[in-house]
Amino acid sequence: MNILVCVKQVPDTTEIKIDPVTNTLIRAGVPSIVNPFDGYALEVAVRLKEAVGGKVTVMSMGPEQAKAALKECLSVGADQAYLISDRAFGGSDTLATSYVLSVALKAVEEKERAPFDLIFCGKQAIDGDTGQVGPELAEHLGYAQITYASDVIMEDGMLQVKRESDEGYDYITAELPAVITIVKTPFEPRYATIRSKMAANKAVIPTLTAADMPIDTSRCGLKGSPTKVKKTYTPVREKHGIKIEGKPADEAARELVGLLSDAKIM
Amino acid sequence: MDFHLSEEQKDLQALYQDFAQNEVKPLAADIDREERFPQETVAKMAEMGLLGIPFPEEYGGAGMDNLSYAQCVEELSRVCASTGVIVSAHTSLCATPIYLFGTEEQKKKYLVPLASGEKLGAFGLTEPGAGTDAAGQKTTAVHKDGHYVLNGSKVFITNAGPADIYVVMAMTDKEKGNHGISAFIVEKGFPGFSIGKHEEKMGIRGSATSELIFEDCIVPEENLLGEEGKGFKVAMITLDGGRIGIAAQAVGIAQGAIDETVPYVKERVQFGKRLSQFQNTQFELAAMQARVDAARLLVYRAACAKDAHEPYSHLAAMAKLVASETASDVTRRCLQLFGGYGYTRDYPIERMMRDAKITEIYEGTSEVQKMVISSWMGVK
Numbered sequence: 216m217n218i219l220v221c222v223k224q225v226p227d228t229t230e231i232k233i234d235p236v237t238n239t240l241i242r243a244g245v246p247s248i249v250n251p252f253d254g255y256a257l258e259v260a261v262r263l264k265e266a267v268g269g270k271v272t273v274m275s276m277g278p279e280q281a282k283a284a285l286k287e288c289l290s291v292g293a294d295q296a297y298l299i300s301d302r303a304f305g306g307s308d309t310l311a312t313s314y315v316l317s318v319a320l321k322a323v324e325e326k327e328r329a330p331f332d333l334i335f336c337g338k339q340a341i342d343g344d345t346g347q348v349g350p351e352l353a354e355h356l357g358y359a360q361i362t363y364a365s366d367v368i369m370e371d372g373m374l375q376v377k378r379e380s381d382e383g384y385d386y387i388t389a390e391l392p393a394v395i396t397i398v399k400t401p402f403e404p405r406y407a408t409i410r411s412k413m414a415a416n417k418a419v420i421p422t423l424t425a426a427d428m429p430i431d432t433s434r435c436g437l438k439g440s441p442t443k444v445k446k447t448y449t450p451v452r453e454k455h456g457i458k459i460e461g462k463p464a465d466e467a468a469r470e471l472v473g474l475l476s477d478a479k480i481m
Numbered sequence: 482m483d484f485h486l487s488e489e490q491k492d493l494q495a496l497y498q499d500f501a502q503n504e505v506k507p508l509a510a511d512i513d514r515e516e517r518f519p520q521e522t523v524a525k526m527a528e529m530g531l532l533g534i535p536f537p538e539e540y541g542g543a544g545m546d547n548l549s550y551a552q553c554v555e556e557l558s559r560v561c562a563s564t565g566v567i568v569s570a571h572t573s574l575c576a577t578p579i580y581l582f583g584t585e586e587q588k589k590k591y592l593v594p595l596a597s598g599e600k601l602g603a604f605g606l607t608e609p610g611a612g613t614d615a616a617g618q619k620t621t622a623v624h625k626d627g628h629y630v631l632n633g634s635k636v637f638i639t640n641a642g643p644a645d646i647y648v649v650m651a652m653t654d655k656e657k658g659n660h661g662i663s664a665f666i667v668e669k670g671f672p673g674f675s676i677g678k679h680e681e682k683m684g685i686r687g688s689a690t691s692e693l694i695f696e697d698c699i700v701p702e703e704n705l706l707g708e709e710g711k712g713f714k715v716a717m718i719t720l721d722g723g724r725i726g727i728a729a730q731a732v733g734i735a736q737g738a739i740d741e742t743v744p745y746v747k748e749r750v751q752f753g754k755r756l757s758q759f760q761n762t763q764f765e766l767a768a769m770q771a772r773v774d775a776a777r778l779l780v781y782r783a784a785c786a787k788d789a790h791e792p793y794s795h796l797a798a799m800a801k802l803v804a805s806e807t808a809s810d811v812t813r814r815c816l817q818l819f820g821g822y823g824y825t826r827d828y829p830i831e832r833m834m835r836d837a838k839i840t841e842i843y844e845g846t847s848e849v850q851k852m853v854i855s856s857w858m859g860v861k
Binding site: 406407408409410412413416 | 488489492493496499500504525528529530531534538543544545
């Protein structure tokens, strides 16, 4: 099976501190990591490859430094990597990003002379937290999409996907090709070995630019991005809510309805 | 002189740190309390290639250098000194002498499984009556009918029990003293070889320390390591390298103690101030960190000299002398900053202080290191 995993290099938000004066993130000196959900996606992909055979390619859109994230992926099971990088792609929002990825994916398929059967993304990146790129990529490609999956196996040529929802789990069957976004899995991603780490360090990662693919640059970067960020701010911490405790359920419910109607919510 | 790590060394250091923090640290208190050998960790380390770092890939190793190996022991020991010494004894004391003195057949048969982590190694030199005075060996090996027959016992052997392969010293010619000692590769399961008393120790309690017993133990003659009568040399050269591993362990313990102490003093309030706001705390920690860095540089210098195939015996001795005394002193001072809480098992600092002491004793006491250094200085 020919699998693609889309990854993003993000600042390690556990290491980020907030500037107390400006209320903005202090980015300087913060290490860059592979978006953790993309790491889980890669682990699911590598496990699937180990089960049914095939190849795992990782692809990232970003600056030259994002090659470090791709090398990290190569050290934990990816077979090859592509960096998608061009000034024209800078400042892309999720719509423009997913468009670039969809075109780049086709360019990689052409280069490798092999279509991707399955595309994995993390459910969201920990810096932007939108969760939109995976689903939008599926739409651009016209493929089936399954979001918030925690495990994926192949059975009789069909995908069997375990999907997390607020109510429990959905078990979904799907045909290939498909785009799947991955949540935190019950298993941890593997560690690199010394050998895989050293091999990844030596790997040459090809870069695809806008010139390498038939892309409409008016749909990329800032000008291709309908999203406009008007303001970012730290929300004011509201005082705690009211807890109705130590009363029988019907009495507590009546009190709650009273409070809600007083507040003109009901 | 270049104090920068290569990209590869930096990457691997990050890998060791990640593994140590996530897989080794959570077990450290338990294996200490239960005096339990962390078999599960050893299996994970084998898979990652941590049990053969400085050996060529053709022998199952990772093909890295001794500096990276020292950094691995350091990072492991920073969170768990027991795990650090398991790797150090295996790599420096068992796999290394086979790599340096073994025949091609011996390397294929023993170094490959050791370096790939499939088998664990140990080293038997110390005897009840022959510690620092290693020449006083009582274990004998008699050559007859195509094999050697070993009789005697070894004590305080790290990894004894869990280990599969042992490099063991024995007297083949008592008349010749040092020149009558020979080295052997002994497998677990050789007839007449058994594991004796398990030592209950003050520190590094997760590392197995036991007696080796040889009762007419049959060792095939092809398992003689190096030439007959050259065992003392094998042992001394092996210990030179081992000292880099133990010195790295000591640096790791000391740094680990500081790692634990800094957040504690920033939280703990006395007299209306955080401990970190008192100048005594600031000066103590500053002086400790400077000492740990100095010790670390000595360890890295010795490892680099070994990698460059330069004489490093005195450098390893200096590194071990300074690093082990630093570990003992720094852990003791850190515990003082913790106060009464540091004396309880709720915090790891008392374990670190117990773990540190052994680094001044094993693989050559501090006094032996001084002998090596003064002899190199020509002070006789």
